[in-house]
Amino acid sequence: MAAPGEFLRKRSRADTAPGPGSPPAPGRDPARSPARLRAGTFWLTRIALLRALAFVYSVAFLVAFRQNKQLIGDRGLLPCRAHLGRLLRHFHGRVGWEALSHAPTVIWFLDWSDMNAALDALSLLGLGISSFIVVTGCANMVLMAVLWTLYMSLVSVGQVWYSFGK
Template structure:
């Protein structure tokens, strides 16, 4: 009877905590079990940063890749901000307002799914009276979002999706000047 109570006490003593979750021991001795837990905790988790340093994780790759993409977006939106007025602005070489009007005529005079499918851009939903301001706004919003991702090194699907939509909103109305970017 004493051996069964000792074994239940030993099995309870084999309970260990790992990041707050109790786990049952796998039958190792108490000393080797606690050493294993300490070794695993010290190698897998950096308490200061809170980043998992476990092999097989891709945290460094994710940060580098996101920052590289954000840098490319930042450069693209900066170039667009500096050149849109001269290339596709209201008094530019190939105004995007004229292009959007011709697409509107081509699809039957309505701004709807046909026009959006032919030339996907958020410019369809904006006021066309000041197209330069619209183009600058898209470029500045893209610069702000990509700058945020560049500095922070992290983003979610929504931010990356918005960057993609903003970039393609400019590229799709850029005609000859942005045709190489598609």
């Protein structure tokens, strides 16, 4: 008959480090756990980081929505229509790679007749997408790239007002 201490040592050793042929401990089967919940996947860090980034985007788009018309709108202090017109004349009336690399904005492809509506649409679309990510936590590369593109579109025509964001 084995001594009681020897039995306890074998038992504790078996719980902490099971051998290759031993069955896994009940309730701790790593093969059956979802892939996103396994150790080393950083799923919680990813969710927290992307929600925090989406919150920052939502604040930025909300500020842009509130201030764009007064700063860079049709009757703003530095209208972006005049800025894009100067760039268009500089690049000989063509929106090519040179113009897009100098001012990367989707406003090049929008209607310039009502710039306030275009700026509001960009801001509200970005605010909607970022708020969706903050609330649901569902974010992927496409949504984050769209947010970056929308914000870069506002920053690149913001001139002095958005020069800190470049």
